[in-house]
Amino acid sequence: MISCIIKTKSKVFFAFLFALVVSFGAFAQEQAAEQADVAAKGVVPGATEGATTSATPAGDPAVIDAGEALFKNNCVVCHSAGSDVIVGPGLQGVTERRNEAWLIKWIKNSQALIQAGDKDAVAIYNEYNKQAMPSFALSDDEVKSILAYIKSGKGVVSAPVAGPEDAVAGENVGTDAIGAVGGYLDIVLVVLIVVLIVLVVTLLLITSLLKNYLNKTRTLDEYDNEIVNQRFDFSKIYKSNAVRTLVVLIFVVVLLDLTIDKVMGIGIQEGYQPKQPIAFSHKLHAGEHQINCNYCHTTVYESKSASIPSANICMNCHSQIKTESPEIQKIYKAIERNRPIEWVRIHNLPDLAYFNHSQHTQVGGVECQTCHGPIEEMDVVYQYSPLTMGWCIDCHRETPLNTEGNEYYDKLVELHEASSAGAFTVSSNGGTECSKCHY
Ligand code: HEC
Ligand code: HEC
Ligand code: HEC
Ligand code: HEC
Ligand code: HEC
Ligand code: HEC
Structure with a gap:
């Protein structure tokens, strides 16, 4: 009879706690979303403002x-x-955001302001990020004409980037936001685990x-x-088949994961x-436009x-070339x-091996393409050679040294020719x- 009461009571208690945990999780997620939202707005200031302000009718065309x-x-x-951020904010709608006197002061000497x-x-x-905008020795009328131009919306029409550019901004924001949410979820998980532990302890106490x-x-x-007065029997859990299988399974998965990581980590990643x-x-730059490596x-x-x-x-070139391209x-x-x-590194020898470019390109006269393949035909670079120890050594065995006209080698070559064919x-x-290759 009493056991029944205990059971129903604890059920109600559990239901209550469960509701508590769930609502806490939801709250934390909401916060994370809000945070992401704020992060997103921080990255593209002006983008949304720009969209809401309408271009005012043009003033004096001259x-x-x-x-x-x-x-x-x-x-x-x-x-x-328009509304796109380049180095500074997009200036569309700036005449609505700020008053004219402020703008004149700012443009002439923002640092003073x-x-x-x-x-x-x-x-x-x-x-x-405290990037100083340069000062401009313009007259008030000249600044006003610039403002009239911005206000006319003329520059917005001739800027076709609005569509794709927004997409790029969105993309960057996306990853930032995901990062923020990711970090948050970790915290939420830890908090949940702590809450659960506290719950278990409280229940045991009760x-x-x-x-x-x-x-x-x-x-x-x-x-x-x-x-x-029944006892909680740990040895029963230990002896249970289900628990044993689970432990073995976890062990196997962890082991597999570690070995796969190890194999990948050695750096054999041809292709x-x-x-x-x-x-x-590279096809465009090193191929078609023949820019030297x-x-x-x-x-x-x-x-x-x-x-x-x-x-x-x-920027040597792209401050002028294709400035409107979303990639640029x-x-x-x-x-x-x-x-x-943040370019992703493609070629990567393990730390235990020493490789020196100038030794091969300058001293040895080996072409980039011998090791890296037809880079000038690649739109996206891939690892052409295996970069294994065997690969290095094979080439060292087969490649004659260029000793011509290098006195340092004369004696060595003589000795070599005397002893081998x-x-x-x-x-x-x-x-x-x-x-030579290992530290
Ligand atoms: C070298 C880069 C650079 C140049 C050139 C430049 N600006 Fe700026 N501008 C900035 C930066 C960066 C900001 C953001 C504030 C800051 O960091 O000082 C800014 C901010 C502004 C603002 C304030 C925008 C707002 O939303 O309040 C105005 C207006 C402005 N610039 C107008 C101009 C005008 C007009 C010119 C040309 C005469 C000009 N800028 C040239 C970099 C520049
Ligand atoms: C206009 C600049 C430019 C020129 C010219 C250029 N590269 Fe590159 N190269 C890059 C950039 C940027 C990266 C990193 C992004 C990538 O991997 O595509 C890169 C990456 C590489 C990589 C891969 C690096 C890694 O992560 O392991 C190799 C190999 C390479 N370049 C070889 C060459 C060779 C060979 C030439 C000449 C035929 C050449 N590059 C010409 C800019 C250039
Ligand atoms: C020596 C000049 C030069 C340098 C340096 C240079 N580029 Fe270029 N880039 C060009 C030229 C020329 C084009 C082709 C433009 C065209 O197709 O009209 C181009 C095109 C591009 C394009 C294609 C743009 C599009 O939308 O079609 C991208 C992306 C690009 N470059 C990225 C880079 C990056 C990243 C670097 C620095 C690692 C770089 N470039 C360095 C000259 C250069
Ligand atoms: C003898 C083979 C060989 C030749 C020749 C060679 N490379 Fe490499 N390259 C490598 C190896 C191996 C790596 C990986 C180095 C590492 O991880 O420490 C590499 C890495 C790179 C990287 C990535 C950045 C770095 O330094 O690790 C670039 C870029 C690159 N090479 C460009 C070139 C260019 C350009 C040439 C021609 C001028 C060239 N390589 C010639 C073997 C070669
Ligand atoms: C021409 C350069 C070169 C010489 C000579 C060379 N190695 Fe290596 N070695 C490498 C490179 C590159 C790697 C890394 C690539 C790989 O793991 O295959 C490596 C990897 C290794 C590894 C680690 C293999 C692994 O699986 O992680 C060992 C051990 C090793 N070398 C031992 C030696 C010994 C012993 C010698 C002398 C008999 C030697 N190496 C001579 C270039 C060289
Ligand atoms: C395509 C052929 C080729 C490949 C592949 C190659 N090398 Fe070399 N390596 C050379 C040549 C040629 C020289 C001689 C340069 C000279 O004239 O001193 C050399 C010299 C060296 C030297 C100096 C040797 C000495 O006697 O001083 C080292 C160290 C070296 N390579 C390491 C490596 C490593 C590590 C790799 C693999 C990651 C590698 N090389 C792959 C051709 C190659």
Whole structure:
């Protein structure tokens, strides 16, 4: 009889706790979503404002034309007249957001306004990571003409990027937001686990309290007594087949995962072709436009590493070329956010091996293509060679050293020819000794 009461009571209690946990989870998720929302808005300021403001009717066309010329000469590297963020915010609707006197002061000398502590100026300066906009020695009328041009909406019509550009912004925002939510979910999980542990402990405490109470104050019949005073038997759980199978299964899965990681980690990844953050094509740049490899991979003839070009190298050309392309806009975004473009590394020897580019390209005269394949035909680069130890050594055994006109080798070659018939290869010069490639 009593056991029945305990059972129903605990059921109600469990239902209540379950509801509590679920609603807590939902609350946390809502917060995460909100957070993501805020993150998203932080990344593309102005994009939404721009969309809601309508272009006002045009003013004096001559003034607008003058403004257009000034804008194109001075502002277009960092601003669009639409809603797109380049280095600074899109200026569409800025004449509604700010008053004219403020805009004139800002454009002539934004730093002065910031230093004077103007609230809006400081806010936008911070929002754009404290990138200083240059000062412009323009007259008030010239600034007004620029503002008239922005207000006319003329620059918006001629900027076809609005569609695809928004898509790019959306994409970046998406990953940022996912990151934020991902981090949040981890926290939510940990909190849930802690809550569950607390619950279990509380429940155990409650049962033991109830048990004590019942034992002390009531006389129980035999059946109730058995229920109330039953022991929790750990050895039963341990002996249960289901539990044992589960443990073995988890063990096997973890082991498998570890071995797969190990095998992948050795670096045998022939054909590896990851998706890159920007659709950069070697076929276009090194193939069609015949840009030298070392224009971008600047250190490939001089040092160990070939180096991946920074966004600044791209800007040598792309501050002018294809500026409207959504892919090129990603370069601007990286610069604006002051973050490197996150290219995915393709070739990667394990740390135990030493490889030096200049030794091969400059000294050995080996062509890039011998090791990297027809890069100038690849839209997306993939790993052409296996990069295994066997691959390095095979080439060292077969490749004759270029000793012509190098006095350093004369004696060595003489000695070699006296003792063996084959050519004087990299290997004859000690190129297969372990210590040459291993630290
Ligand atoms: C070298 C890049 C650069 C150039 C060139 C530049 N700006 Fe800016 N501008 C910025 C940045 C960055 C901001 C954001 C605030 C900050 O960080 O100082 C900004 C902010 C602004 C703002 C404030 C926008 C707002 O939403 O309040 C206006 C207006 C503006 N610029 C107008 C101009 C005009 C007009 C020109 C050309 C005469 C110009 N800018 C040239 C980088 C530039
Ligand atoms: C206009 C600049 C540019 C030129 C010219 C260029 N590259 Fe690249 N290269 C890059 C960029 C950016 C990456 C990183 C993105 C990628 O993998 O596509 C890269 C990546 C590579 C990689 C893969 C690096 C890794 O992650 O392991 C190789 C190999 C390579 N380039 C070889 C060459 C060769 C060979 C040439 C000349 C035929 C060449 N590149 C010309 C810009 C350039
Ligand atoms: C020496 C000049 C030069 C450099 C440096 C350069 N590019 Fe280019 N890039 C070009 C030319 C030329 C085109 C072709 C433009 C066309 O098709 O009209 C181009 C096209 C592109 C395109 C295709 C754009 C589209 O939408 O069609 C992308 C993406 C691109 N480049 C990315 C990069 C990146 C990333 C870098 C830096 C690693 C870089 N470029 C460095 C000259 C250059
Ligand atoms: C003898 C073979 C060989 C030749 C020749 C060669 N590379 Fe490499 N390259 C490699 C190997 C191996 C790696 C991986 C290096 C590592 O992970 O430390 C690599 C990596 C790279 C990378 C990635 C960045 C880095 O330094 O790790 C770039 C870019 C690259 N090579 C470009 C070039 C260019 C451009 C040339 C021609 C001028 C060239 N390579 C010639 C074997 C070669
Ligand atoms: C396509 C042929 C080729 C491949 C593949 C190649 N090498 Fe070489 N390697 C050479 C040549 C040629 C030289 C000689 C350069 C010179 O003239 O000193 C050399 C020299 C060397 C040296 C200097 C040897 C000495 O005697 O001082 C080292 C170290 C080396 N390579 C490491 C590697 C490693 C590590 C790999 C594989 C990741 C590799 N090489 C792959 C052709 C190759
Ligand atoms: C020409 C360069 C070169 C020489 C010479 C060379 N190795 Fe290696 N070795 C490599 C490279 C590159 C790797 C990494 C690629 C791989 O795992 O296949 C490697 C990997 C290894 C590994 C790790 C293999 C693994 O599975 O992780 C061992 C162990 C090793 N080398 C031992 C030696 C010994 C011993 C010698 C001398 C007899 C030697 N190596 C000579 C280039 C060389």
